[in-house]
């Protein structure tokens with residue numbers, strides 16, 4: 376069998392994660408090219424990839440100017456670049472692993488999906504949660520009818536106070552002008568999971584939420600503009616937070632060689648060192664969405680910054696029983712009415728998990744198997760024609776939120792996009 380070859384565009388946090396996961400299948404797959412405008416990122420990745428100089432490109436443009444170099448291109452540049460990079464890569468002949476969000480503007484989502492369809496290319500959207508043992512197990516239990524007919528779903532994304540500060544107050548996704556609404560950036564995964572598990576058409580949505588805490592008026596008295604100059608004791612102190620994370624995420628987002636010296640330099644020179652209450656962030660810090668599905672099932676979803684743990688929780692309530700779990704507990708529970716409760720322990724499956732509860736590696740493995748024509752259950756693969764739905768749902772929630780919770784007819788909303 377020929378090895379499946381990959382070219383990676385954007386060797387930041389996610390591009391590097393893909394490279395590491397592709398390397399886990401040396402007999403079946405190989406990275407043959409990569410590009411990043413920051414040499415420090417390609418240099419760092421090349422310590423484990425070992426590519427030749429001519430396989431390393433200094434920009435997307437330089438890589439996309441070449442003839443097709445690999446079977447699959449991984450698009451791991453920033454949200455606002457996806458449309459341009461994805462369309463050009465499709466036109467070059469690549470199949471894609473496309474980081475979510477598909478695109479940051481609603482009108483660009485259809486452009487990418489339509490281009491893939493017209494050219495007959497396969498695009499896997501990086502909805503990594505579907506590839507996790509946790510959600511696969513829940514889907515399996517629902518398929519087996521353990522809950523009966525789904526009536527209510529309660530789901531939460533606990534963003535984590537520190538993750539909120541890192542990504543959505545100081546980091547790449549802090550301002551919707553440059554990226555997209557947070558419900559899309561952070562929770563298009565959850566929209567996808569709800570659609571997948573409930574497996575019915577969503578009919579109507581409404582949503583409430585806002586940016587109510589990470590604002591200048593809530594800054595602790597006497598706080599400085601930058602954490603390194605600040606004397607106030609505060610959970611969002613950047614120096615304490617990033618230094619204690621070395622060598623892992625999110626210290627390694629600030630610098631691929633996350634030494635104390637490198638991290639302090641980044642804190643002095645970038646927004647990552649600024650007071651979390653004195654940024655120019657505009658994305659929400661909490662949002663709640665209500666959804667009504669065909670057949671009467673209703674779901675509520677909370678995305679909130681205000682939690683210690685960074686994890687997800689879901690409870691599916693059906694006519695015959697319940698299925699529930701919190702991802703970080705590494706177990707799924709279920710109980711049929713009047714019968715005993717069961718706990719399914721996932722620790723063995725999560726012994727050496729890749730990021731996102733095993734989803735990062737799971738996605739790469741399924742892409743390899745799918746494109747190499749292996750027979751397996753492909754019903755949960757996140758191909759773009761299905762994944763657009765999760766994005767439209769996130770945008771519909773956002774439309775409701777910014778119109779004070781006005782109910783949005785999801786069918787009409789989607790039709791208006793065509």
Ligand SMILES: NC(=O)c1ccc[n+]([C@@H]2O[C@H](COP(=O)([O-])OP(=O)(O)OC[C@H]3O[C@@H](n4cnc5c(N)ncnc54)[C@H](O)[C@@H]3O)[C@@H](O)[C@H]2O)c1
Nearest residue numbers: 385386387388389411412413434435451452453454474501
């Ligand atoms: N699937 C998930 O759960 C998940 C998680 C986090 C991020 N993401 C998404 O993944 C994407 C990448 O996020 P990230 O956290 O890796 O960001 P990042 O900023 O760490 O990485 C992006 C990289 O692209 C590079 N780049 C910018 N312009 C370029 C160009 N013209 N040519 C080549 N390289 C260029 C940057 O230098 C950077 O290294 C984003 O769309 C993000 O929303 C997805």
